[in-house]
Amino acid sequence: MGNVVFAIIFYALVVMVLVSAVAAAFLRNIVMAAFALFFTLLGMAGFYVLLGADFLAITQVVVYVGGILILLLFGVLLTHRSIETLELETRGTYVLGIFGGLLVYGVLHYFLFSVSWPTPLMKPLEPTTAAIGQLLLSKYLLPFEVSSVTLLIALIGAAYLVRRRDT
Amino acid sequence: MQSYIDALIQNIGILQQVPPLIIYTAAILLGCAVVFGYISVVAMIMIYAERKVAGHMQSRYGPMRVGPHGILQSVADSIKLLLKEDTVPDKAHRFLFKLAPLLVFAGAFVPFAVLPFSEHLVISRMNIGIFYILSLAAIEVIGVIMAGWASGSKWSLYGGMRLAAQMVSYEIPMALAVLTVVAFSGHLGLHEITHAQGKWPWEWFASPLKSPFTAVGFVVFYIAGLASTKRLPFDLPEAESELVAGFHTEYSGMRFAYFFIGEYTAMYVVCAATAVLFLGGWNGPFPGVVNMLGKTFFLLFVMIWLRWTLPRLRIDQVIFVCLKVLLPISLICVIGAALQAVLF
Numbered sequence: 124m125g126n127v128v129f130a131i132i133f134y135a136l137v138v139m140v141l142v143s144a145v146a147a148a149f150l151r152n153i154v155m156a157a158f159a160l161f162f163t164l165l166g167m168a169g170f171y172v173l174l175g176a177d178f179l180a181i182t183q184v185v186v187y188v189g190g191i192l193i194l195l196l197f198g199v200l201l202t203h204r205s206i207e208t209l210e211l212e213t214r215g216t217y218v219l220g221i222f223g224g225l226l227v228y229g230v231l232h233y234f235l236f237s238v239s240w241p242t243p244l245m246k247p248l249e250p251t252t253a254a255i256g257q258l259l260l261s262k263y264l265l266p267f268e269v270s271s272v273t274l275l276i277a278l279i280g281a282a283y284l285v286r287r288r289d290t
Numbered sequence: 291m292q293s294y295i296d297a298l299i300q301n302i303g304i305l306q307q308v309p310p311l312i313i314y315t316a317a318i319l320l321g322c323a324v325v326f327g328y329i330s331v332v333a334m335i336m337i338y339a340e341r342k343v344a345g346h347m348q349s350r351y352g353p354m355r356v357g358p359h360g361i362l363q364s365v366a367d368s369i370k371l372l373l374k375e376d377t378v379p380d381k382a383h384r385f386l387f388k389l390a391p392l393l394v395f396a397g398a399f400v401p402f403a404v405l406p407f408s409e410h411l412v413i414s415r416m417n418i419g420i421f422y423i424l425s426l427a428a429i430e431v432i433g434v435i436m437a438g439w440a441s442g443s444k445w446s447l448y449g450g451m452r453l454a455a456q457m458v459s460y461e462i463p464m465a466l467a468v469l470t471v472v473a474f475s476g477h478l479g480l481h482e483i484t485h486a487q488g489k490w491p492w493e494w495f496a497s498p499l500k501s502p503f504t505a506v507g508f509v510v511f512y513i514a515g516l517a518s519t520k521r522l523p524f525d526l527p528e529a530e531s532e533l534v535a536g537f538h539t540e541y542s543g544m545r546f547a548y549f550f551i552g553e554y555t556a557m558y559v560v561c562a563a564t565a566v567l568f569l570g571g572w573n574g575p576f577p578g579v580v581n582m583l584g585k586t587f588f589l590l591f592v593m594i595w596l597r598w599t600l601p602r603l604r605i606d607q608v609i610f611v612c613l614k615v616l617l618p619i620s621l622i623c624v625i626g627a628a629l630q631a632v633l634f
Contacts, residue, residue: 188429189425189427
């Protein structure tokens, strides 16, 4: 019974993620592409839930949907008219696109086949939050702090860029 | 929830011959129907209460014609909304225009999966309950931006943009205010947070006797909640006097009703979350459900009260309140709460 439900949910998510990701990549309208990305990101959160990573799933929604996607939409809507009238596709962008795509694929390919992927199918959900917190403050303290300082620098930089220039 | 269904299956003979998959699906659908019915009724009561409170606060009666003291006004309105023509503007993007109300409604609907009505009356005891509720606000924002853009109208687009700016800002003090509570309860689950509080008001996190930092966090969370549910004084996304009706200008009939119910449901969720986090949830002198609903509806009444008392802010004032007032206060509260939780 459990496996049937798992399979149904898994393949529904696969369809949702793939269709919306293809839409995001190929839609001409950049706002539509951003909305398609919403379903891709939500579907990825669904995969995390299926793998028993509850905290990671919610973080995915908070960071990618709640933060990055909304900022993306904000930027796109603010610059909407100017982008729509621009001719976006030139030969240069095609070459760059193919090159960049192959580069990303290469990196993903390397990690896909160099790491062994455990598949905890239908393992009862265990709380992962406390363990993540302890690892972040012990084993991974340095990367954690470095990333937080990087974000702080970005914040200060943003505040500096938009400061009032009346002096 | 699953344990209840399993107990049902074991005790009722006929259910054992039905495949469990069908029973679980039926139970899930039934649960959704119950929650949907509940929030529809709550939204109707809230809309009636809003108009009555507004009337009395302005020295008039409010609705009086339909039923005694206008008590059937919301029923009449619902029938009107159901029967209204469903229009889609020519310049609208049809698919997204129709999808947006559903997203907004879904974002307001799903938090009920973790909201406890009493110790046992809860759908899922998710161990990251409050984090889950905070994250779902994002889906609603996307829905509103989608509605604003897909309507093909300037008023709608302005409304959607304002909401995006507002929500992205107010999420931060809101999450920090939650952290003050989490510092004491040591847990993100709504059950554990409720258990960390006692029966009487001075044992709740909203009380300065328990911790001054969570008491301030309570105020911050409630104000940020007002902003995230687009209530006055933060209702810039729909500001009638400037933007006609903001992001839902072009919607009519049932699609408008989805936004309307979604808004009142989001208010209910914020008030229920405040009650659980800061006012002791189902703890109190009465049976659990009565305590929980009493606190929630009191907070809802305060929301209506504020709406008919305060004037609307300007968008720059909204952002100023968030980034230069609430954010520093909530940061101090988080540090203070963490120190108090560790040292005392």
